[in-house]
Amino acid sequence: MSKEQLIAVAKNNLAHAEAGTIQQTEDFLKVPATNYYCPERWQKEIDQIFKRVPLLLATTAELPNPGDYKALEAAGTPVLISRTSSGDVQAFYNMCSHRGAQIMPVGHGNTHRFTCPYHAWTYNLEGDLTAIYANKDFGDLDKSCHSLTALPCLERAGLIWVTLNQSSTLPIETFLSGYDDLLAEFGFETWHHFKSQAVQGPNWKIAYDGYMDLYHLPILHKDTFGPDYPNRANYYNWGPHQRVAGPDPRLAQYKDLAPEDWPDQALTSGVWTIFPHISIASFDGGGRSIMLSQLFPGDTPGTSVTIQHYLMEYEPDEAQTEAALTQFEFLKYVVQEEDYATGLRQQKALESGGKPFVLFGKNEGGGHHFHHWVDLLLKTEDADLPALFDEHKTTFFSAKKQD
């Protein structure tokens, strides 16, 4: 079913290429400039988006084996993700049940147990408290009542989502809106995690707008990769998540093939965004690779941090490693020196108050859809979240119809 949808997307992109058209929104979109710097709004976005909807916090490739773990801070919350002995993935607050110390330092590793650095309380991979140091002195305590605090977590399509709200009533599956079935086409479960690196940027929405925007490619990136890329895009939505792929005449070579004969690359090309903070850009050449960009709000409304993860379909040999390192450095340069350098100056200009709003054109449907979802979440009560995602499930294909 998902392959049929991907082929339908490709055929739609081909039809647009042959007709010389793109999907357009009905109207322009005005987004208030204050949305990018107002501290109250920013806090609301953290509380009602980052702390309510599932976030893609890890890839299967980062923790493939039992005992593998990843500790990170997401939107100010310390999180510990563990591959348990049975091979499942679980997520917890990275926080000790004794006096709340962070148990594991930020990073990856493999272990049999998690031992707190403060007084050595020890937990197993499933988060159960297994040992209390100097137990007799400490006093009798029912260990079974003092496990790590679990967070909702789901591993799908080689990607791992965690909700930063232990009592969330929004099933991660509902949030994914069927998009995970399409992402499964990449086969990330068996991919190799090559490297990760961090880039500092402007307000998280200024940064994220850029990932859905092909319009700027030949202009802002004229000295790097821009001239080789088309700057026209179609947007396909599954709930808030969007696939960005341009009209591409090269797809004509596949159009009469049976579904099973379509090459993966033709079906997964372009940019895949996962609301509210992920962009996956795919590349080809001697096996596929992707850069998965993971955005988090920074410490102030005008800052963000992006972790770039480079994943490869196969473990690279020496020559491929060299090539991948060069490409990954290049990608960091482009994002840091072109996208985010521009974004940081844009941030300053917006904060000057010189314009009351920014504009998104009829060709920038990705921005329309994204800001629409940000606004929807800011006005939706916790109890209504599952219904919100159910209602807006698949708008796949339709040109933007915003309510």
Ligand code: FES
């Ligand atoms: S805070 Fe973890 S053992 Fe004391």
Ligand SMILES: [Fe+2]
């Ligand atoms: Fe860019």
